[in-house]
Amino acid sequence: MDDNKSFFGLQKILVTLLVLSGSVSVSTMMLIKSSSSNAQSTENINVNNLPSKVGIQQQIEELKATMLRSWQQQAQTKGFSYTVPLRFQGAIVDAAKLTPEQKVIALTFDDGPWPESTKQVLDILKKNQIKGTFFLIGQNVKNYPGLVKQEIAEGHVIGNHTWHHWYQFLNPQAAAYEIDHTADLIYQVTGIKTNLFRPPGGLMHNGVASYARNSKYAIIRWSSDSVDYSRPAVPKLINNVFRRAKPGGIVLMHDGGGNRSKTVQALPEIIANFRKQGYKFVTIPELLEMQDKDQKLIANKKTVQN
Numbered sequence: 001m002d003d004n005k006s007f008f009g010l011q012k013i014l015v016t017l018l019v020l021s022g023s024v025s026v027s028t029m030m031l032i033k034s035s036s037s038n039a040q041s042t043e044n045i046n047v048n049n050l051p052s053k054v055g056i057q058q059q060i061e062e063l064k065a066t067m068l069r070s071w072q073q074q075a076q077t078k079g080f081s082y083t084v085p086l087r088f089q090g091a092i093v094d095a096a097k098l099t100p101e102q103k104v105i106a107l108t109f110d111d112g113p114w115p116e117s118t119k120q121v122l123d124i125l126k127k128n129q130i131k132g133t134f135f136l137i138g139q140n141v142k143n144y145p146g147l148v149k150q151e152i153a154e155g156h157v158i159g160n161h162t163w164h165h166w167y168q169f170l171n172p173q174a175a176a177y178e179i180d181h182t183a184d185l186i187y188q189v190t191g192i193k194t195n196l197f198r199p200p201g202g203l204m205h206n207g208v209a210s211y212a213r214n215s216k217y218a219i220i221r222w223s224s225d226s227v228d229y230s231r232p233a234v235p236k237l238i239n240n241v242f243r244r245a246k247p248g249g250i251v252l253m254h255d256g257g258g259n260r261s262k263t264v265q266a267l268p269e270i271i272a273n274f275r276k277q278g279y280k281f282v283t284i285p286e287l288l289e290m291q292d293k294d295q296k297l298i299a300n301k302k303t304v305q306n
Helices: 002-020 026-035 056-081 117-127 138-143 145-153 172-190 208-214 234-243 261-276 284-305
Strands: 104-112 133-136 157-160 218-220 249-254 280-282
Touching: 104 117, 104 261, 104 284, 117 145, 117 261, 133 138, 138 145, 138 172, 145 157, 145 172, 157 172, 157 284, 172 208, 208 218, 218 284, 234 261, 249 261, 280 284
Parallel strands: 104 133, 104 249, 104 280, 133 157
Antiparallel strands: none
């Protein structure tokens, strides 16, 4: 959240400078553009493309408008790329530690994107105005990039789930490939650098989780497993989800990796049942921010008492 404030604060400062600098040269404007390049603009700003007969002031106004449009796009992307609180970078998370009164739950989906079932899951979430968290397999991102773009366009969060979804032990070079190659492709497709990682099968000792932790990923596991990969009957799948559901919990389901028709059938009832119990739905970054806020409040209270 602090990063967002500083990001928009920088925008205000630069825009103010632009407004006040009617006599600023084109070279100075390019320097300002360079200083803001860390946001990785999605729109190429080239002053040389402006008509030569246009006055300096008009050039500044046009450049300012272009920069503002670019910043708006960056802000939207930044909202989806999220920042994991420092305490969770390199940490293992099975659920958020929240008070029972904070009845929130995170729905997560693994092994996608996948033809048909990912689209069906997205349609259900959209109908219910819920944002989920999708842990993507790199080779599926390569095969179905349009579905990943749809996830981002509809406000969902994405995480890294390796390239091949292998379970066997991987040496550091292979583990680096599995994670970094997936991260690079996600960035190429979406412009987002995710720092959420879910190890295949939740395994922590086959090399990939260690590499992810050393790379400051938050290692996201789960507290409630639907076991939908075994394709149980819908009532059984739903019972699996609620057997260990609790405030701050993380629900594991799958939108990819095989036939997910049971998950698609069960999802509307899972959502309805959680709502009947008073739950609200959050993404993984929102869940982590809630715990981070609570722990800061507890720490502040202890400081005051001492």
